[in-house]
Structure formats: C-alpha cells, structure tokens
Amino acid sequence: MKIALIGFPLSGRTTLFEALSGGHAREGVASIPIPDPRFEALAQQAGAKKIVHAAFEWRDDLPDFNPEKPETARQPLSLARQSDALVCVLRLFDSPYAPYHAPIDPARDLQFWLDEFILSDLQVIENRLERLTKLFQSHKESAADRAEHALLERMHRAVSAGESLRTFEIPHDLEPRLRGFGFLTRKPMVVVANIGESLLGNEANSEPLQRLQALCNERDLPLLSLCATFERDLRQLPEAEQAEFLQMMGVSEPALPRLVRAVYEQLNLQVFYTIGDDSRAWLLPRGGTALDAAATIHSDLARGFIRAEVCHADEVLAAGGWKAAQKANKVHLVGKDYVMRDGEVIYVRFNV
Ligand SMILES: Nc1nc2c(ncn2[C@@H]2O[C@H](COP(=O)(O)OP(=O)(O)OP(=O)(O)O)[C@@H](O)[C@H]2O)c(=O)[nH]1
Ligand SMILES: [Mg+2]
Secondary structure (H helix, E strand, O other): OEEEEEEOOOOOHHHHHHHHHOOOOEOOEEEEEOOOHHHHHHHHHOOOOEEEOOEEEEEOOOOOOOOOOHHHHHHHHHHHOOOOEEEEEEEOOOOOOOOOOOOOOHHHHHHHHHHHHHHHHHHHHHHHHHHHHHHHHOOOOOHHHHHHHHHHHHHHHHHHOOOOOOOOOOOOOOHHHHHOOOOHHHOOEEEEEEOOHHHOOOHHHOHHHHHHHHHHHHHOOOEEEEOHHHHHHHHHOOHHHHHHHHHHOOOOOOOHHHHHHHHHHHOOEEEEEEOOOEEEEEEEEOOOEHHHHHHHHOHHHHHOEEEEEEEEHHHHHHHOOHHHHHHOOOOEEEOOOOEOOOOEEEEEEEOO
C-alpha cells in the first residue's frame, strides 16, 4: 500500500516523513511498519524468531510546484494517482520562509487541492471519453466499451457538479478497467494540519483550524493536527525520554500512531496474522475471504487451498497459544468463502 504525502512547498511534508521513518529513509520512499502491540504479544507467545509487521510504503517524492501557478501541480498530481491513499499536509505554523499565501489559512489550501483533484479527474475522464468515442466511430467497440462510456459520462456529470467519486458506485466488472485512472477525488485521504509548536495543546483556540475542521466535516475527511518538528524530535529521543518530552510539551500522546491508524481506516483495511517461527501481520481489504488471505500470503496457498483454520488473536492470546486454543475448541475450520474478521490468525491447509 502506497501512501503519498502531498502539500504546498514548505508545508512540512519532509519533516513529517522524517518523523515517520526515523530519518532512515532515502530518496523519499520508506516502508514503515504499522504499530501493532497485539501482534507483538502474539509473536512473542509463539516464540517467533522472525517478526514482520504489516507496513505502508510512504512516499515524499512528488515533484515540487508553484502554488501561484496551479498548472505546475499537474505533475505531482499525476504521480499521486499511482498511490493508494493521500496524506495532505497543510501549514498552520508561522514561518518567515513560507512564501505562499499569507495569511495562514489551511482551509483555503485544502480547497486548492480539492479543486485541483476535480479539474484533474475531469481531464482524465474527458481524455478517455474522447478515445472511446473515436473507437465507436470505427465500430470496433465491445459491449464493455459501451458500458464504460456510459459510466464515465455519469462520472463526468458528478465531478462537474463538484462531487467527489469516493462513494460513486462502480460495477464490479468495470472496476478493473477504471483502476488505472487512479481518480483523485476517489482516493482515500487524511488531512494533516501542521500546527507548529506554539499551538501544541492549544489547538481548540485556533480559528483557522476550526475553519479547516468545518471544511473536513463537510467533505467527510478525517483531520489530524500535529506538529511535525515536535514529532520528528520526539522520534529521535531514546524511548525512555519520550514520555518526559511529551509531558513537558503538554501533549498526551504521539500523533504518528494516530496518523497511521487514520490512513488504515480510510483504506478500509483489516489485519490478519500467521504465527510460528516466522510470524507476520498482513493487510487485507475488509470483506476479504480466507482465499484472499491465502493469496496475500502466497499464490501457492491460494492455488492449492483446501481449508483454513482460523482463530481470533485475542482468543489465541487468552488461551495461551495456538495449540491451547485448538484444545479449547476456539480454532475453526473454514472454507475459501469464509469472510475474515479483523485480527484473526490463519493457518492455511493446502496442497499443490
Ligand atoms: N516551527 C515549525 N517549523 C516547521 C514545522 N514543520 C516544518 N517546519 C519547517 O518548515 C520548513 C519546511 O519544512 P519541510 O518539512 O522541508 O517542508 P516540505 O513540505 O517538505 O517542503 P519542500 O519539500 O522543501 O517544499 C523547514 O524549515 C522546517 O523545519 C513545524 O511543525 N513547526
Ligand atoms: Mg520536502
């Protein structure tokens, strides 16, 4: 899963990226494990020698642009299409170096992105409609081409009216055809207000932040406020000193786990586990089946799938381990269509 950081120049994307990656990333791309204490307990209980968390690939490699020339945003936007989710960083800290758009107004900046998403999606839809129309003129089209054309025309009307495509129903059979377009108004997005040190613990009093919150509510976008430099400095401290630093700054908890959680929620994901010497956490879309889980682990497991044993992680932990859970009849044998629940441990029986 690829998560792209977007934002105006000097909004604090790279600082946030360094906070997430602990400063160990090169070239703006980092695979960052998703914190999961339950998984760690599970792996420890299983006596794992190797523990692999599920991870997001964070990207801070979109080319810069000039907000005063919106057309220069096209290149970063076309790259953002290739990600699975966006995190939009908005500046709410004072800086003598931030040249764009005084006074500080993160709601206006978010609106800039929302408008650009619409223009950009319209362009993509129009280009595709034009190609399909040409195909129709040469009478070489299939029924699926016709269906796609009709769907794109409906999409065009929705986006032209300023609606996002996030809740737009796309029929199952057309979904693979449209996936490659990476519609920006359909992309899961989390909004981050980078508030600076002076607002830390005082967010409620910020009028620009309230206006941003109102816009996010209206657009049904999750909003998180954090101070990127604070998160970065916190991350660089030895763990023992982090609690003290948090207290000193009047902050109850670090923001990064909340950010990762919010992205995870927006992507509509769930987690499942395989445990043993090699214990791993895996991501699966909600509604995914035992067969989908098997395919996530390895294509052989899906190909030769016979049955799977599943048990929720909490029950494995409470029972004292997988074997104990089996003895206590907590482990269920399921078929390939079984819909996985968030947090289950799976053991796939297969034959290839
Ligand atoms: N005071 C304060 N400064 C910050 C904060 N976040 C970022 N900055 C400063 O703002 C400047 C830009 O931050 P970056 O993280 O480089 O921003 P960016 O969006 O990656 O910017 P470019 O990629 O250079 O366009 C740096 O000087 C940061 O130290 C913050 O939370 N508080
Ligand atoms: Mg940067």
